[in-house]
Amino acid sequence: MGSNDELVKLWLSADAVCFDVDSTLCKEEAIDELAKFCRVGEEIRKCTIEAMNGNISFQDALRTRLNIIKPSKNILKQFLETHPPKLTDGVKDLILILQEKNIDVYLISGGFRTIIETVAKEVNIPKDHIFANRLQFDQDGNYVSFDKAELTAKSGGKGQVIQLLKDKHNYSNLIMIGDGATDMEACPPADAFIGFGGNVVRKKVKEEAKWFVMSFTELINLF
Numbered sequence: 001m002g003s004n005d006e007l008v009k010l011w012l013s014a015d016a017v018c019f020d021v022d023s024t025l026c027k028e029e030a031i032d033e034l035a036k037f038c039r040v041g042e043e044i045r046k047c048t049i050e051a052m053n054g055n056i057s058f059q060d061a062l063r064t065r066l067n068i069i070k071p072s073k074n075i076l077k078q079f080l081e082t083h084p085p086k087l088t089d090g091v092k093d094l095i096l097i098l099q100e101k102n103i104d105v106y107l108i109s110g111g112f113r114t115i116i117e118t119v120a121k122e123v124n125i126p127k128d129h130i131f132a133n134r135l136q137f138d139q140d141g142n143y144v145s146f147d148k149a150e151l152t153a154k155s156g157g158k159g160q161v162i163q164l165l166k167d168k169h170n171y172s173n174l175i176m177i178g179d180g181a182t183d184m185e186a187c188p189p190a191d192a193f194i195g196f197g198g199n200v201v202r203k204k205v206k207e208e209a210k211w212f213v214m215s216f217t218e219l220i221n222l223f
């Protein structure tokens with residue numbers, strides 16, 4: 001669906017904007033790319049689609065995928081060296097505009113903090129504005145598990161992060177932007193949700209989002 005006047009007003013008066021990372025801020029799903037790098041791509045891709053379409057719980061999907069990939073510290077280091085983040089067209093400009101307007105920008109992702117910190121650096125977002133999953137390793141750097149206490153590690157976690165931010169900073173117009181069902185479910189408590197289809201169009205999101213855009217230029221042009 002397109003935008004309406006009320007949603008555009010909310011966008012123009014936003015005091016915080018939260019971006020999903022995979023297939024929104026970045027062109028790709030990092031977990032799928034990491035899986036390809038580890039040669040377990042097809043198994044993981046199916047699981048990601050199920051999770052994004054809201055067919056299985058996020059934590060179950062995360063656990064399954066990580067148990068297949070088993071990403072050690074060394075594997076992650078090699079992956080980041082050979083696969084720098086591919087930012088979505090226009091997103092760097094949009095974030096710069098938001099920051100110039102003193103609008104707080106956050107990254108909220110079901111992905112891995114290790115990878116997302118690299119992305120955040122590209123768009124000048126501080127580490128304390130990142131909410132993502134933390135991987136746990138043994139003393140040799142082998143993957144053991146993930147931090148299940150992290151809000152982003154569970155279904156509905158993005159909404160919990162947003163509520164936390166609103167309670168802490170008293171935001172009155174917080175906008176969530178993302179491509180997936182987990183992003184859309186974060187509104188409420190987000191004051192508005194903008195569905196993003198510039199990299200991949202999720203049928204459920206396109207049909208149910210009150211505002212759906214295909215490029216970040218659409219949002220930039222409203223300022």
